[in-house]
Amino acid sequence: MTSSPGEFDDAGVRQRRTFELEENKTQEALTTFTDLKSCLYAFKDLGNSKSHDYIECDCYEDRHDGVNRACGEDSDCINRLTLIECVNDLCGSCGHDCQNQRFQRRQYAEISIFRTEKKGYGVRADREIAANEFIYEYTGEVITEDQFRDRMADYDRQKLKHFYFMMLQAGEFIDATMKGSLARFCNHSCNPNAYVNKWDVAGKLRMGIFAHRDIAKGEEITFDYNVDRYGATAQPCYCDEPNCIGFLGGKTQTDAASLLPQNYADALGVVPAVEKKWIKLMKANGEKIVKSEVNNVNVEFVRSLELSPCERLDEVSKVMSVLLQADDILIIKRLTERILLTSDQNLHYQIIKLHGYRCFSKLLATFCDEPNFQLEILQYLDCLPKTTKNGILLSQIDKKVEELRSQPELQQVCDTLLEKWSTYETYKRISKKDVSENISKTKTDLRRIRLPPGWELIHENGKPVYYNAQQQTKLHQPPNGVSKTFSGGRAPSRNATPEVPANGFNGKKKRVFDTEEYEKKKKQRMEYQQKEIERLKSEETRQLKLKLELEDRKKTELERIIAEANEQKEQEKLEKRKREEEEQQKKQRRMQQSKGEYMMHKWNKFFASIVPNMVRHYEKDLGKEHIKECSRDIAKILSSKEVKKDSKRGPPEEMSKEKRVKVREFTKAYMEKFSERYSRRKVPQT
Incomplete structure (x- = not known):
């Protein structure tokens, strides 16, 4: 019942076989295991993400017909870009039930289970699924590495044919053998239409299956086990794809097998051709190609990579998402090296936006025994463009740099950085109220605006202002199409009243000022401001x-x-x-x-x-x-x-x-x- 490799259309494009007519076996399949809505943890600290503090996005609530459209697929939500879900009451201005809560709200694609010819049960799409769409969460029992090895041996003794282990992070595994979700029935393919991705959801790491490309209705949903799933021994592969490697599972990889998980490969800029070339070279030298049992990574391959700088915004997103989650020192170091090679200033803004200062603070702590590498990171920080100080304060990277001043080889660059950051300005974030007031006054919806690199939306004197720290420019209107930088950091409003000449005339009518009344009102404003300051100080003291x-x-x-x-x-x-x-x-x-x-x-x-x-x-x-x-x-x-x-x-x-x-x-x-x-x-x- 697997796809036939020889079916092509008139244009020579291979046709994907569908299984719409096969009997629905979902209810039958559900009797073979315990269905879990979420993972069970053998110990409460298993599955914890490496980001100890919850990270907020900077989106704004956007409700239409009772639905919050914030943080959607096409948005610039920094949490979504770095594989972090927003959480109600924790994520600030994006509001409750935004579009970046797919795991929490179980927004699964419509799927069903059917019986395949050689592979047992399989999963099929009951509707068309778009590329990158969330399909299903892979749930099970989260266990330690020792438990994983014991269960592998135990299941092998029981002569179980199918294994459902998936690595969550170093030393932790999801076992869906006895307890799991329908996602456990997704079969392997050497040319899969889906992939597995790890997301941070309210401090816990969760594995989701996502569409690698558009999936037709009735098509079987598959992903690559050689990267994401574990079994006791190698088993024959029945995917019938032209590039089929002939088996799945086991330690030793063949010419077509992946050398590291897909998210690591994407973040490092590795394509299959690079892997194949390296494998061919190793085989020519008579060396075995073995992946680590701990993190499914070929260490020698990762060390041999000649890294290139990030060249696109999506590449930066992939690198930053892995850096926020990774716990493998080699992978972290190589990804950091790729960031350090990136010199495009527009990408620098994207690095800062995607929790960059938080990542750099983590990196300085991670490589505490490598002062030379710390020096490279500090020098790179000094090259980053000027922004608001908010990200620096939230990440507390300034405190980390202050600690590093005690090292003589780092003192000079630390002093330079701290002095540079001291000139940055701190601003209040735009609130929902500011957004609503701006729409009513200017008809401009701040939630719909995508600012060019270097521009931020800040709060100044009770009003939203567009700010470019590098250019020292502030605008009251969106900067789209604006090229001129105005002195004093402000641009004239498009609806501003023309200036009045010194003689008091504007060419048509004389404008008279009451100096005494003006001074009186000025004095009243100053007194009010002084009282307000005193009141605030008193309240702060209390x-x-x-x-x-x-x-x-x-x-x-x-x-x-x-x-x-x-x-x-x-x-x-x-x-x-x-x-x-x-x-x-x-x-x-x-x-x-x-x-x-x-x-x-x-x-x-x-x-x-x-x-x-x-x-x-x-x-x-x-x-x-x-x-x-x-x-x-x-x-x-x-x-x-x-x-x-x-x-x-x-x-x-x-x-x-x-x-x-x-x-x-x-x-x-x-x-x-x-x-x-x-x-x-x-x-x-x-």
């Missing part, structure tokens, strides 16, 4: 006092809780130590008892080889059975005496003459007493 009091109360309460917790912890430690000591004592007693029984057995065996010969001459008077019983009793008594003397000492290989004399004397005394008792029992009663 709020600070309340905050300090609240912090003191919290601190006292926290100290009490910590003290109680420490006391409880100590008590638990004592109880645990006591239990361990008791358990150790019991164990020692059991060991001693066991050892004593073992020594008793060895001594008993030793005496059993000697005593029967010493009592044999009594057999005529006592009988064979009584002799056996006496031999066992004597051996047991002698063994008990030896173990009592020394429980650790075992019997010798051969008994000494002195010991044999003592044993014979004890045996003789025992047998005489037994014979006497036996004789008395035989005498008949009269």
